[in-house]
Amino acid sequence: MTISRRALLTALAATPVLSACGGVSTTGTTGSGGITLMSNQFSPVEEKQRFEQILKKAPVPVAFNQVETGIFASTLTTQVAAKKVQISVAGALHGDLAPHSDRLTDLDDLLGTLGDRGFPQELTDLAKLGGGTTKYIPWMQASYVLAVNKKALEWLPSGADVQKLTYDQLLDWATKGRAGNGGKPILGIPAGVKGLYHRFFQGFLLPSFTGGQITTFRSAEAVTAWEYMKELWAQTARGSTNYDNLQEPLQRGEVLVGFDHVARLVGAPGDKPDDWLMVPAPSGPKGLGYMLVLAGLGIPQGAPDVAKAKQVITALTTPDVQLEVLKQNAFFPVTNAPVPADLPGAVGLAQKAIKGQREAPNAILSLPPVGLGARDGEVGQIFKNCFKEICLDGKPVRQVLDAQATELNKILAELKIPCWQPDPAGAECKAG
Missing domain, CATH: 3.40.190.10 (Periplasmic binding protein-like II)
Structure with missing residues (x-):
């Protein structure tokens, strides 16, 4: 990496x-x-x-x-x-x-x-x-996991377990947190030029809602996932489009909850790890999608x-x-x-969150794209395009997914590679 x-x-x-x-x-x-x-x-x-x-x-x-x-x-x-x-x-x-x-x-x-x-x-x-x-x-x-400043826990929905969140609870939390924080969003994502936010869609959101990444790309469940993302984005810090990583805005207190690669989160707690949590990604209708x-x-x-x-x-x-x-x-x-108990606090927190994702009874293991080689960036851009057109530009979800699926399939047809998890191994890799 x-x-x-x-x-x-x-x-x-x-x-x-x-x-x-x-x-x-x-x-x-x-x-x-x-x-x-x-x-x-x-x-x-x-x-x-x-x-x-x-x-x-x-x-x-x-x-x-x-x-x-x-x-x-x-x-x-x-x-x-x-x-x-x-x-x-x-x-x-x-x-x-x-x-x-x-x-x-x-x-x-x-x-x-x-x-x-x-x-x-x-x-x-x-x-x-x-x-x-x-x-x-x-x-x-x-x-990738969620980093949580404990200040945000006061807005956690009643009955929600921060270690076992659902996507609905995350949206509810972000909504209540923004209202309770004087209108300032508490949630951030790494949607900057060098941010890894496309991995959130590929490995977490879409598998959790659809059970797949590519073969379910424009399914009815994928439409639901992106409609959800529109709602979540409405409660997310607009500065996220400038965040290449989340640990810096988390350190500065610009946001209190953020999703990112563990290596881009572990600096957030600084010398106050007791003020922070790192927790597994949320679960959706199909399970807890997580990227390994x-x-x-x-x-x-x-x-x-x-x-x-x-x-x-x-x-x-x-x-x-x-x-x-x-x-x-x-x-x-x-x-x-x-793993020794005396690991630096942030590393220990991240280790527990990763373990929690992997061992969750409803876990859906997802992989970064396999076999794309130099074209991984092009495929990643397609997921970024979906975010931009749906969440930033307000275009209809179905229209965007159909158009982007066409572009995705052009790349996959040229590469002629089998699918990777969570899509069926060996299946034709085609956006469906």
Whole structure:
């Protein structure tokens, strides 16, 4: 991911890194006996440097070759096709690994040795990339949640549990909060130019109302979801269209409740975590839709040193390393690593909210779009267009959804990719 986690770093106490068993080369090459880990994660310089320090725990020297998503895809494709593979481990988001299923080594044997990690079944199922064998080992995860300044709780609807909200209750809360706050909205969303508000529609609102993301794009239930969004927007801070992240307006007190990626929220509590809550997303008619941001570690076909690659993946899934990645770079464990009680307050709050979403009995797991590659931005823009035309411009919902579905289907027809969760796996990916 490319989102900044600088605010998190100010909240985290520095944790000593264990002495190295092998060195890390920042040039992308290793010395004798080392391997290369190529990844499109941790692109900010500070994140890359911190992860290189974490890699010093590995049992062999590891060169961390951080690249952009397009280069990740082209390098993996080219090297495997030419049978001149220099990469031993490939680390990326689920959606970036999915197009390379036939270029990745089967890892059922490695997963079998990691039974004590306690990977959730849904993650190991995803790691099969639609096939019958494991293609990557889960590495780290993140999601989006609601951050709540406790000042806003005075307007929470009677009988509502802030940890188990419905979308109707969220609307009621925002409406009462605005009225009780002198007409100033208490709710904000990251609808700025660099905001991730399209992920709210893709992974939360639409799955909760329709059970899907793409195949239900212009369904009657989707119309209901967007009509709801119009009502919610009427009670939302207009400054939201300038918010690239929510933690800054939350810190300033411009809004008291906000939805965003956890890494863009954890700075909000500052040095007063007791004044804040982070809670799961609301539930809709179909359930609690939530977006899982999952990264995995695979081994390319023809990798130069498979045995050492497996040793490194094993090391990166140990409890101490999983927690080190959480503390340093804001990705949460995918294992049963016990999260210590002395984590910085904001991180602990976020961890509980993510766990609450995942373990909710009505949870609907959603993924960021899979297999779109460089065109992910175009698909994201379609959801942003829906918001602009429906909520800002006041156009009829049905008219907007039909028009945007046509544009979405043009892209999907060119890509010819199967659908991703929560839509039926393997189904024709077409906006319906």
